[in-house]
Structure formats: structure tokens, C-alpha cells
Amino acid sequence: GDSVTQMEGPVTLSEEAFLTINCTYTATGYPSLFWYVQYPGEGLQLLLKATKADDKGSNKGFEATYRKETTSFHLEKGSVQVSDSAVYFCALNVKTSGSRLTFGEGTQLTVNP
């Protein structure tokens, strides 16, 4: 079946540090890939997405590139802020699976001033 594996958290960084959160996937079809963010006490918000190989999704300084050869979609940001503290979820969606999102375990990010 489909699955998503994220790097284990929690991750703690200082402000302006470089962020990488690793995400790899297995899928029976050709998935679309997503990063969602959950701020404390809130629902999930789409951060960025990519729908085909070599696509780069970007938003709010975050980037992730769809790498089919390594089945990866790592999230990066060059300089994190305290306001980026949240839980980040990598997810995939395969057309043949009825559009369900399959999520990774989530990575808690804390950014200290």
C-alpha cells in the first residue's frame, strides 16, 4: 500500500537556521505530493504541493522538489523564524486511491529566538 515516512522529530532550531525535513514515499500509482502545516490548536493548512516529477513547490520561503528517482519530497527553508514553529506533515494522494491523503507521522519543529 501507499506510505509516507518522515524524519523523526522533534526538531529544534535557532532563528535564521537552515531547515530540512526529510520525506520519502512508496506509492502504487503516480502520486501528487504535499506538505501540510499544523500550527498549535489549529487545523491543517496546505503549505506547498507538487504533482509531477521534478516539480518544485514553494510557499512562504519553504521549498520541496518532487524526486521520482529517490521517491523523496524533502522540505527546506533557508532561514526559519519563530513563527514557523508547528507540526509539518508530508502527504501523498494517488488518483486510484479515491483521492485519500496518506500522511507521514508529522515532524514537530520548534524555533527558538
Place this chain on the structure above:
Amino acid sequence: DTAVSQTPKYLVTQMGNDKSIKCEQNLGHDTMYWYKQDSKKFLKIMFSYNNKELIINETVPNRFSPKSPDKAHLNLHINSLELGDSAVYFCASSQVENEQFFGPGTRLTVL
């Protein structure tokens, strides 16, 4: 505001009770979903409806019954609540195969 809304935001109840969570979206989407987030933040799909038709029904106890009166609403009814049902339940909607928009969640606590 265009969004996915859920009520209630918090729900505290005793074991054995029956409760419902309501979800509405005004985004004009065809597909709605229920996800469960456990205490470790893991998210798993429970149900999905497309134009009021059930299309995904994961291995969820039959005490959970979704109901979609129209394509803008997807309610979740839970019978005979158990301690293990305590979680945050998220509703979401999408146009089929596109990104999903999530509601704010309902935190259910079963005592």
C-alpha cells in the same frame, strides 16, 4: 468567509454516550472527508464522500456512521463512545484529486 467549518470545537462526554460532529463547506467542492488524529498527531482517513456518495470507508468500527445530507455537509455520528475514541477529528473537502482544505478540528474527549 469561505471555509470548512466544524462544530463543536470541543466535545467532552462519558463512555457509552452517542454524539455527533457536524461539518460544512462553502467552497463548492464535490468531495468531503473525515480524518482522525490520534494523541501522537498521526492522521488517518476514516471516510470520504463524493456528491453524497460514500467512496472511502476505512476499517473504522461500525459505531462510526457518516451522513451527507447534501454535498456541502458531512456529519459524523458516533454511537457507544469508548475511551479510545478520544482524538481530534478533522473534516476536509476538495474538488476530486485536488488539494484538500481542512476544518479547524473537533477535540473529542471520552471520560
